Amino acid sequence: xxxxxxxxxxxxxxxxxxxxxxxxxxxxxxxxxxxxxxxxxxxxxxxxxxxxxxxxxxxxxxxxxxxxxxxxxxxxxxxxxxxxxxxxxxxxxxxxxxxxxxxxxxxxxxxxxxxxxxxxxxxxxxxxxxxxx
Numbered sequence: 188x189x190x191x192x193x194x195x196x197x198x199x200x201x202x203x204x205x206x207x208x209x210x211x212x213x214x215x216x217x218x219x220x221x222x223x224x225x226x227x228x229x230x231x232x233x234x235x236x237x238x239x240x241x242x243x244x245x246x247x248x249x250x251x252x253x254x255x256x257x258x259x260x261x262x263x264x265x266x267x268x269x270x271x272x273x274x275x276x277x278x279x280x281x282x283x284x285x286x287x288x289x290x291x292x293x294x295x296x297x298x299x300x301x302x303x304x305x306x307x308x309x310x311x312x313x314x315x316x317x318x319x320x
Contacts, residue, residue, distance in 0.1 A: 193247040194220050200240045201227035226309030248288070258289045 188196070198220050202209055205227060213223050236244075260281065267277035287295055 188243070188246070190247065190250055191217060193243050193250075194224060196243055197240070197247060198224050198227070200243075201231065204231065204236070222310065229309050229311075230307050252288055255286065255289050257291050258283070258285075260290075260292050 194217065198213060201224060202211055205211075208227060211223070213220055263281040263283055265278050266272045266274070266280045266282060269282065270277075283290060
């Protein structure tokens with residue numbers, strides 16, 4: 188299955204999963220379908236999903252991450268090096284400003300809302316929901 192086929196599958200699965208958007212008509216345009224998928228993912232409440240959909244979603248997102256380029260911690264300078272800080276642990280902390288889905292690291296500290304669930308407003312330009320690149 189290629190990326191287009193994965194995207195088509197995922198859009199249909201997320202539409203079926205949504206009571207409100209089951210009959211949503213989507214143009215046969217990759218960018219529009221990707222935006223629809225993103226929106227359906229954002230409004231979906233946390234609950235179990237079937238294994239096939241999870242597997243294909245993982246494959247789809249992993250391929251997107253590869254296409255964007257993976258960044259390792261070794262490629263991000265420590266605060267001491269980047270900003271000249273002499274604060275305690277400045278040689279052990281790094282600051283990344285960008286797409287966190289590109290990072291191959293052990294931990295990420297990211298802003299969140301009070302429910303710790305992120306934003307449910309499709310395509311909202313907030314810290315929990317950055318624009319697609």
